Amino acid sequence: MDMLNDPALDAFQSEVRAFLDAALPDGLRHAAARATSVFIDPAISLPWQRILNARGWAAPDWPAEFGGPGWSEIERYIFAAECARAGAPNLAPMGLKMVAPVIMHYGSAEQRAHYLPRILSGQDYWCQGFSEPGAGSDLAALQLRATSDGDDYVLNGSKIWTTHAHFANRMFALVRTSSEGKPQAGISFLLLDMATPGIQIEPIRTLAGDHEFNQVFFDDVRVPQANRLGAENQGWSVAKHLLTFERGGKYAPSLLGRIERLRERPIADPVLRTRLGREAVSLRALQALELKAMRGLGGNPALYASALKILGTEAAQRIDVLACDIAGYAAWADSDGQTPTELAVAVPRYLNDRAASIYAGSNEIQRDLIARQILG
Numbered sequence: 589m590d591m592l593n594d595p596a597l598d599a600f601q602s603e604v605r606a607f608l609d610a611a612l613p614d615g616l617r618h619a620a621a622r623a624t625s626v627f628i629d630p631a632i633s634l635p636w637q638r639i640l641n642a643r644g645w646a647a648p649d650w651p652a653e654f655g656g657p658g659w660s661e662i663e664r665y666i667f668a669a670e671c672a673r674a675g676a677p678n679l680a681p682m683g684l685k686m687v688a689p690v691i692m693h694y695g696s697a698e699q700r701a702h703y704l705p706r707i708l709s710g711q712d713y714w715c716q717g718f719s720e721p722g723a724g725s726d727l728a729a730l731q732l733r734a735t736s737d738g739d740d741y742v743l744n745g746s747k748i749w750t751t752h753a754h755f756a757n758r759m760f761a762l763v764r765t766s767s768e769g770k771p772q773a774g775i776s777f778l779l780l781d782m783a784t785p786g787i788q789i790e791p792i793r794t795l796a797g798d799h800e801f802n803q804v805f806f807d808d809v810r811v812p813q814a815n816r817l818g819a820e821n822q823g824w825s826v827a828k829h830l831l832t833f834e835r836g837g838k839y840a841p842s843l844l845g846r847i848e849r850l851r852e853r854p855i856a857d858p859v860l861r862t863r864l865g866r867e868a869v870s871l872r873a874l875q876a877l878e879l880k881a882m883r884g885l886g887g888n889p890a891l892y893a894s895a896l897k898i899l900g901t902e903a904a905q906r907i908d909v910l911a912c913d914i915a916g917y918a919a920w921a922d923s924d925g926q927t928p929t930e931l932a933v934a935v936p937r938y939l940n941d942r943a944a945s946i947y948a949g950s951n952e953i954q955r956d957l958i959a960r961q962i963l964g
């Protein structure tokens with residue numbers, strides 16, 4: 589962050605660094621270092637969220653009126669960079685970064701007052717029910733049916749790839765409330781309780797062997813219509829608003845942290861050293877682009893969100909390959925037999941991160957969105 593050259597920001601950075609040095613328990617730092625996915629188990633992320641919340645820092649992106657710290661974009665970026673440098677666990681994005689902004693924007697006063705404090709404290713843990721077996725990139729094809737019955741909707745169908753549904757007590761879901769007109773025009777956005785009778789969760793194992801996501805089945809599940817966010821059949825606008833937050837990101841700080849950890853041990857192989865250096869330089873370029881987007885200098889935010897998603901996830905996948913290559917080298921070069929954690933988790937991370945160019949809208953779709961914006 590040396591490029592900022594601003595004494596007030598330097599002081600802010602020192603304050604954050606001092607807090608992290610004092611408040612981040614070693615146990616959580618070590619558990620985060622061993623995590624093989626960006627979606628960290630809530631047994632690790634929630635204790636850290638509670639520590640941050642006690643300091644008022646659990647939701648850096650939230651406006652102060654809802655319990656955020658009221659930081660500028662640059663301060664938020666510095667905070668993310670310092671958390672990555674300290675090796676703090678990622679917090680689950682589904683509540684804090686995805687559904688919270690849309691509750692702030694589209695929610696009634698009651699919905700805001702009910703849900704936002706529970707998201708902040710970690711009392712509610714959310715999952716995202718968008719994708720279905722026949723609706724991924726073509727999300728508007730979703731078919732989970734919500735039929736009006738008195739004050740309720742009755743839901744039938746299924747959601748798939750639902751990250752952490754097995755931990756969550758809440759889901760935000762897109763459901764079909766009408767089949768008239770364009771597919772986008774018949775979708776509503778619901779907030780639901782995962783303990784509602786008729787919901788069944790089936791685990792799906794990833795390539796790396798992790799249980800991270802699930803298929804969720806709905807069999808006559810009753811959800812009060814009062815749990816709808818926004819108007820009936822207007823859920824597509826809510827979803828588009830949310831997806832900007834899902835994609836927009838700060839990839840460079842955590843990836844630079846990984847590069848630093850890979851450099852902790854001397855690497856004799858000049859080719860590996862050159863590759864590490866090249867990634868560090870390209871991450872600095874990504875960081876400059878992220879800072880530009882943060883400051884609102886980038887023009888269309890949706891375009892930036894797509895571009896940063898592609899650049900960040902592809903950089904992560906290149907670093908995964910590099911970590912595997914260094915781990916292979918370390919296997920015969922290390923004489924003390926103490927493999928650093930960053931290398932011990934290299935292969936499961938590589939396998940897990942293959943999904944990064946698919947989730948949050950595949951990179952092909954992001955390229956398509958950029959092309960349409962620029963070329964018309």
Ligand SMILES: Cc1cc2nc3c(=O)[nH]c(=O)nc-3n(C[C@H](O)[C@H](O)[C@H](O)COP(=O)(O)OP(=O)(O)OC[C@H]3O[C@@H](n4cnc5c(N)ncnc54)[C@H](O)[C@@H]3O)c2cc1C
Pocket residue numbers: 715716717718719720723724725726748749750751752801943944946947948949950951952953956
């Ligand atoms: C680890 C992980 C976690 C996830 N978590 C969640 C979650 O919590 N909640 C949730 O709702 N969903 C989740 N998803 C689902 C994710 O959003 C979808 O996988 C994604 O939108 C792609 O949809 P799909 O898998 O159906 O692939 P498809 O849409 O079938 O695409 C298959 C391939 O075709 C390409 N393709 C499709 N259409 C086009 C096109 N028009 N132009 C060019 N190429 C195209 C895609 O890029 C992809 O390579 C998760 C996925 C993963 C991998």
